[in-house]
Amino acid sequence: METPSRVESVAKGGLPEVPSQYIQPLDARPNLHHGGDAALIPTVDLSSSDSAREAIGDACRNWGAFHVVNHGVPIYLLDRMRSLGLTFFQDCPMEEKLRYACDSSSAASEGYGSRMLLGAEDDVVLDWRDYFDHHTFPLSRRNPSRWPLHPPDYREVVEEYGDEMKKLAQKLLGLISESLSLPCSSIEEAVGEIYQNITMSYYPPCPQPELTLGLQSHSDMGAITLLIQDDVEGLQLYKDSQWLTVPPISHAILVLIADQTEIITNGIYKSAQHRAVTNANRARLSVATFHDPSKTARIAPASHLVHQVSKPCYKEVVYGQYVSSWYSKGPEGKRNLDALLC
Ligand SMILES: O=C(O)CCC(=O)C(=O)O
Ligand SMILES: [Fe+2]
Numbered sequence: 001m002e003t004p005s006r007v008e009s010v011a012k013g014g015l016p017e018v019p020s021q022y023i024q025p026l027d028a029r030p031n032l033h034h035g036g037d038a039a040l041i042p043t044v045d046l047s048s049s050d051s052a053r054e055a056i057g058d059a060c061r062n063w064g065a066f067h068v069v070n071h072g073v074p075i076y077l078l079d080r081m082r083s084l085g086l087t088f089f090q091d092c093p094m095e096e097k098l099r100y101a102c103d104s105s106s107a108a109s110e111g112y113g114s115r116m117l118l119g120a121e122d123d124v125v126l127d128w129r130d131y132f133d134h135h136t137f138p139l140s141r142r143n144p145s146r147w148p149l150h151p152p153d154y155r156e157v158v159e160e161y162g163d164e165m166k167k168l169a170q171k172l173l174g175l176i177s178e179s180l181s182l183p184c185s186s187i188e189e190a191v192g193e194i195y196q197n198i199t200m201s202y203y204p205p206c207p208q209p210e211l212t213l214g215l216q217s218h219s220d221m222g223a224i225t226l227l228i229q230d231d232v233e234g235l236q237l238y239k240d241s242q243w244l245t246v247p248p249i250s251h252a253i254l255v256l257i258a259d260q261t262e263i264i265t266n267g268i269y270k271s272a273q274h275r276a277v278t279n280a281n282r283a284r285l286s287v288a289t290f291h292d293p294s295k296t297a298r299i300a301p302a303s304h305l306v307h308q309v310s311k312p313c314y315k316e317v318v319y320g321q322y323v324s325s326w327y328s329k330g331p332e333g334k335r336n337l338d339a340l341l342c
Contacts, residue, residue: 008131009094011204018208022127027123027290028217030243030277032210041237041246041254043067049175055157056172057179060257060265064219064236064272068172068254073164074119076253080157081200082230085285088132088148089097100148102133104152107327108197117330124330128278131201136162137196158198164197165226165289166196172255173291180265186273186302190264191223195292203286204279214276214284220258220333221323222292227254232284238273238333259337260293260319266301266315267281273333275299295320300320314340 010019042059045051047070058068088097102111113128132148133221135141136158144155170331173191203214214234229235235246235254246254262271276286293299300316317340326336 003014006094006097007126007128008089008202008204010183011206016127016207018206018212019254022128023211024125024213024216025215026107028213029211030209030213030275032241033161033169034275040326041065041067041244042338043249043252046070046072046171053175054171056175060176060179060269063237063239064257064262064270065246065274066255067249068168069249069252070285071253072170072171073253076165077157077161078228078251080153080252081161081287082228082285084151084157085132085200085202085287086155086230087151088154088200089130089285090283092148092150100132105321107208108133116155120195125216127215128203128206129214129276130204132200134158134162134198135196137166160197161241162289163289165198166194166291168253168287169194169196169212169224169226169291173261175267176224176257176261176265180268180305182302182304186304187223187261190299190302191260191293192297192313193294195222195294197290197292199288199290200285201276201288202283203276203278204283205280207280209278209280212278215280216331217273217275218335219262219271219273219334219337220288220290221326221336222258222290223260223264224291225256225258226291227256227286229286230253230284232279232282234276234279234284235286236275236277238275243275258290258292259322259334260299261319262337263314263340264305266305266308268305271337280336293319295323311342313342315342 044055100112102113103109142328173187177186212333229248256272259271297319
């Protein structure tokens with residue numbers, strides 16, 4: 001098995017210039033002089049479901065993303081996850097990290113990795129990012145012995161975090177369904193059994209942030225993503241032909257609508273196109289918790305919503321095929337979803 005370079009090791013070399021594989025084509029490079037403003041991303045207070053429902057509907061229609069507060073997940077757990085991630089990436093010796101290396105020849109395999117897309121090294125531009133992916137639901141996929149042993153509470157915290165995030169994702173899918181006048185369980189039933197992955201992403205300081213991306217432009221492929229970041233800016237959202245910076249809010253959780261929810265809602269709600277930019281001075285950490293259908297699930301627009309606009313806007317897709325094509329062709333924004341438009 002080929003062992004790809006870890007971005008951390010490339011960054012530690014103190015190179016004045018990034019290696020050519022990390023240089024983005026001109027049209028994908030970030031304009032760091034015009035960072036944009038995303039202060040307008042809505043924040044939804046979940047303490048009252050009645051007012052949250054309407055606010056969620058507006059946010060899903062206009063942004064595909066929103067922050068939630070009073071979400072019920074203990075704040076200490078958000079802080080502990082961020083600190084476990086930083087401990088792993090910054091304090092664990094490389095030799096130890098590599099004991100958890102993921103299989104770089106298969107998509108989204110569990111463990112420590114750097115390359116998201118499959119394909120030959122010289123075919124793809126590499127992201128300036130290392131990550132650790134944990135498989136947490138269904139429970140049959142959960143095997144904490146494949147996760148770091150240090151700090152001593154690492155495995156326990158990741159399990160508790162996964163449990164809390166799943167509960168929140170289910171609550172949100174219920175509110176999203178109701179915001180479209182569908183029964184509360186509609187979207188969750190269309191998704192089927194939830195597959196949850198937790199990916200900690202680590203972006204080391206980059207000597208040429210204007211040429212690179214921490215994570216290329218994409219929308220998440222599953223149903224709903226719940227994301228927290230540390231206090232370093234870097235996440236950007238594409239809206240109205242502009243890249244806008246998403247401000248980190250330490251006690252909030254960012255909700256990103258993903259592609260299967262766009263399909264199920266027949267395009268009424270849009271998945272969020274986003275990317276991560278790098279910076280020269282500070283490493284950045286994010287933790288994304290993905291909630292996806294099983295690979296065998298068939299995803300199609302909900303019939304009730306098809307009747308509203310008189311036709312389905314997306315073709316039915318087997319989720320596993322969607323995932324394979326995403327990893328082999330690359331996301332390039334939302335091109336995999338666009339390919340399913342009727
Ligand atoms: O680092 C971030 O904020 C974004 C991470 C992300 O988009 C992903 O893991 O899919
Ligand atoms: Fe993402």
